[in-house]
Amino acid sequence: MVVHSGSVLTVDGALVEVSPLNRPDAELVVYLGRDGNRDLAAVVPRDPNVGRNDDGIGGERMVGLRDFLVSASGRGVDGAREREIASTAVALATWHANHPRCSVCGDVTVPTHGGWVRRCDRDGRDHFPRTDPAVIIAITDEEDRLLLAHAAYWSPRRFSHLAGYVEPGESFEQAAYREVREESGLDVTDLVYVASQPWPFPASVMVAFTGRVASTDIRVDGTEITEARFVSREELPGLISDEGIVVAPRGSIARRLMEDWFGGDIP
Numbered sequence: 001m002v003v004h005s006g007s008v009l010t011v012d013g014a015l016v017e018v019s020p021l022n023r024p025d026a027e028l029v030v031y032l033g034r035d036g037n038r039d040l041a042a043v044v045p046r047d048p049n050v051g052r053n054d055d056g057i058g059g060e061r062m063v064g065l066r067d068f069l070v071s072a073s074g075r076g077v078d079g080a081r082e083r084e085i086a087s088t089a090v091a092l093a094t095w096h097a098n099h100p101r102c103s104v105c106g107d108v109t110v111p112t113h114g115g116w117v118r119r120c121d122r123d124g125r126d127h128f129p130r131t132d133p134a135v136i137i138a139i140t141d142e143e144d145r146l147l148l149a150h151a152a153y154w155s156p157r158r159f160s161h162l163a164g165y166v167e168p169g170e171s172f173e174q175a176a177y178r179e180v181r182e183e184s185g186l187d188v189t190d191l192v193y194v195a196s197q198p199w200p201f202p203a204s205v206m207v208a209f210t211g212r213v214a215s216t217d218i219r220v221d222g223t224e225i226t227e228a229r230f231v232s233r234e235e236l237p238g239l240i241s242d243e244g245i246v247v248a249p250r251g252s253i254a255r256r257l258m259e260d261w262f263g264g265d266i267p
């Protein structure tokens, strides 16, 4: 498969698998693993315009991973398989692009071990791909209303759950307590782990929890989070249709948390 700058080569919404004989001239090849009786690799083409030209042989085009994850989420088992492949490929390609040098001595490193390690030939150090955990928490109050917050750097009407990176020395739970307190002034309790999702933008895994708060005295920090409110199930559809608020896309764990709370598909 072909990956470049956070995008994957697709045709009719599905990943394009290119035979090794036809693959574009490669800047990087990463072995992704065994799929049935075939070996899969991700190829980063030397020519960044591969798949971006309108000559689009057979309708092929590069699609950003976020959009691909949304569209593939509607394609059942095949879509789930391709989401995993595309997430892994983009995560590794991005890591290579962002880590060309040894973090200790500064010399140029080279890919090895099928692209899962970069080695520094000067001091012999191996450097491994990073994954940065982040927590996301669906918070409800005593009336079972859901907390929806707006982050300053999001598009204007977007609302979602509170979330943040796990800091050094923290457990996931401690990160959740701290982020909720910092961003909303609320003290969350009853954290329950739900699921996790790779989120290679650029190198995260989202760890999802539900949690409860006794107080609804929201005090947003005003810098990261500029607005937050509790929303009932009855209110949510109207906020989307009438006030134009935008919630997380299908296929994201944020959306799943919201639909778990809502009790089904959000119209």
Ligand SMILES: [Zn+2]
Binding pocket: 102, 103, 104, 105, 106, 107, 120, 121, 122, 123, 124, 125
């Ligand atoms: Zn080095």
